[in-house]
Amino acid sequence: MSGFVRELERRAGPALRLEQRSGGVGCVVWDAALVLAKFLETGACPLNRRAVLELGAGTGAVGIMAATLGADVTLTDLQELQELLAVNIENNRHLVTGSVRAEVLKWGEDVSGFRPPPDYILMADCIYYEQSLEPLLKTLRELTGPDTCVLCCYEQRTVGRNPEIERRYFELLQVDFELERVPLDQHDEEYRSEDIHILTIRRKTAVGDGLPAPQPSSEQSCCLLGTVGAVK
Ligand SMILES: C[S@@+](CC[C@H](N)C(=O)[O-])C[C@H]1O[C@@H](n2cnc3c(N)ncnc32)[C@H](O)[C@@H]1O
Known part of the structure; x- marks a missing residue:
């Protein structure tokens, strides 16, 4: 099926060209993906040669941006998104300075094929339906190590069951993880919006493996952020 291309400008060099399709939710670039991709470009999170895994990658916009910033990226999504991810990887391969593949x-x-834990997990607009909450949390628990930084960007929606789904998700997430909100003034100056949030998420303590909890030191901090706000 033919698509329509979304260009995503980059600070350093030509724009990403992201093919989109009509069809499922993963086939277009969502605003949260734009905000997270452009936040990565601010340089707040060191990405060069870091192992990055994106969950629910959709068109691959965020992970491909990370790969242009030197990261070694694995884009992941359902089987039906693999062809679109492959197209977008090929469309942008000449801009990639790290590496990128899709799985x-x-x-x-089962996540055993994705070990060891990556340095970063990226998630854009992945909190949107109730049945996915428990499986998504299980995947996060199993994929994260003590040093993994999860960057989760989501659009706060006020319609239907969305507020309840978000509330439930963050309640469950905070059992095992520490959440901090990246202040809006640290997002990209242009690609930001009051209703699109970026959280950094880290394991609170070992999730059942006896490893120590991460200490809040600048060396261990995943991103070079100023004051970040706790998430209530
Ligand atoms: C709203 S889209 C966001 C896509 C992309 N991250 C963006 O922001 O443009 C949600 C993505 O999550 C993926 N997804 C939904 N349920 C999933 C599941 N159970 N396992 C893996 N991926 C899933 C969808 O295929 C889709 O690509």
Whole structure:
């Protein structure tokens, strides 16, 4: 099926060209993906030669941006998104200074092929339906190590069951993880919006493996952020 291309400008060099399709939710670039991709470009999180895994990558916008910033990226999504991810990887391969590939990863299923834990997990607009909450949390628990930084960007929606889904998700997440909100003034100056949030998420303590909790030192901090706000 033919698509329509979304260009995502970059600070250093030509724009990313992201093919989109009509069809499922993963086939277009969502605003949260734009905000997170452009936040990565601010340089707040060191990405060069870091291992990065993106969950629910959709068109691959965020992870491909990370790969242009030197990261070694694995884009993951359902089987039906693999062809679109492959197209977008090829469209932008000449801009990649790290590496990028795509794999199937369905939340809640076996993640043994994705070890060791990456330095970063990226998630844009992945909190949107109730049945996915437990499987997504299971995947996050199993994929993260003590030093993994999860960057989660989501659009706060006020319609239907969305507020309840978000509330439930963050309640469950905070059992095992520490959440901090990246202040809006540290997002990209242009690609920011009051209703699109970026959180850094780290394991609170070992999730059942006896490893120590991460200490809040600048060396261990995943991103070079100023004051970050706790998430209530
Ligand atoms: C709203 S889209 C966001 C896509 C992309 N991150 C963006 O922001 O442009 C949600 C993505 O999550 C993926 N997804 C939904 N349920 C999933 C599941 N159970 N396992 C893996 N991926 C899933 C969808 O295929 C889709 O690509």
